[in-house]
Amino acid sequence: xxxxxxxxxxxxxxxxxxxxxxxxxxxxxxxxxxxxxxxxxxxxxxxxxxxxxxxxxxxxxxxxxxxxxxxxxxxxxxxxxxxxxxxxxxxxxxxxxxxxxxxxxxxxxxxxx
Amino acid sequence: xxxxxxxxxxxxxxxxxxxxxxxxxxxxxxxxxxxxxxxxxxxxxxxxxxxxxxxxxxxxxxxxxxxxxxxxxxxxxxxxxxxxxxxxxxxxxxxxxxxxxxxxxxxxxxxxx
Numbered sequence: 459x460x461x462x463x464x465x466x467x468x469x470x471x472x473x474x475x476x477x478x479x480x481x482x483x484x485x486x487x488x489x490x491x492x493x494x495x496x497x498x499x500x501x502x503x504x505x506x507x508x509x510x511x512x513x514x515x516x517x518x519x520x521x522x523x524x525x526x527x528x529x530x531x532x533x534x535x536x537x538x539x540x541x542x543x544x545x546x547x548x549x550x551x552x553x554x555x556x557x558x559x560x561x562x563x564x565x566x567x568x569x570x571x
Numbered sequence: 572x573x574x575x576x577x578x579x580x581x582x583x584x585x586x587x588x589x590x591x592x593x594x595x596x597x598x599x600x601x602x603x604x605x606x607x608x609x610x611x612x613x614x615x616x617x618x619x620x621x622x623x624x625x626x627x628x629x630x631x632x633x634x635x636x637x638x639x640x641x642x643x644x645x646x647x648x649x650x651x652x653x654x655x656x657x658x659x660x661x662x663x664x665x666x667x668x669x670x671x672x673x674x675x676x677x678x679x680x681x682x683x684x
Contacts, residue, residue, distance in 0.1 A: 462614075491672075500660075500674055500675075500676045500677060501615070501660065501672075501674040501677075503671055503672065506671060514671060549614050549615070551614075560617070560672065561617070562607075562614030562615050562616065563614050564612070564613050564614045565613075565614050
């Protein structure tokens with residue numbers, strides 16, 4: 459079964475530190491999404507890539523967050539500097555085209571102390 | 572207009588009973604309505620999805636009912652089982668846009684043995 463792989467699964471770090479989360483989309487998928495899940499806000503879209511090009515990052519705080527796809531097998535989400543309010547579960551999802559079901563990874567649980 | 576409102580927030584059903592979760596939307600441009608199932612520590616997994624050209628879709632014990640005029644759709648789980656205990660999210664997107672999914676707030680379902 460093809461899966462979206464996210465690393466690390468858990469991350470605890472202190473405020474101000476840089477955090478990098480990685481995602482390996484399903485081979486052949488050309489769309490990659492980053493979501494954040496919190497109890498208060500639910501599931502929110504942070505960024506969206508199609509064919510490695512960023513199409514929508516309107517949900518992302520631009521001053522501290524950045525998302526990239528260095529190649530078709532790797533997507534990264536960076537937070538610098540991190541803040542306690544960034545504590546959440548971050549999910550990566552991949553798919554074949556807009557409107558087609560997105561397949562989610564199991565997330566990175568991030569705690570900023 | 573971008574919101575998807577989901578109810579109830581939590582639901583307790585006896586084994587063998589029917590679980591019903593409802594969602595409502597405002598944006599008539601939405602043309603894809605998936606339901607996701609999420610277990611603790613896991614990412615959301617696509618359960619079933621519908622497009623507005625049909626009023627009902629059934630896959631095993633799971634059925635989506637869609638009412639275009641009322642802008643509402645619902646998930647019915649027949650013969651609910653303890654293994655169905657999870658959080659369920661409805662979502663909506665318009666494929667002519669970025670494929671961005673707008674999620675409901677989620678419903679925690681507990682099926683009692």
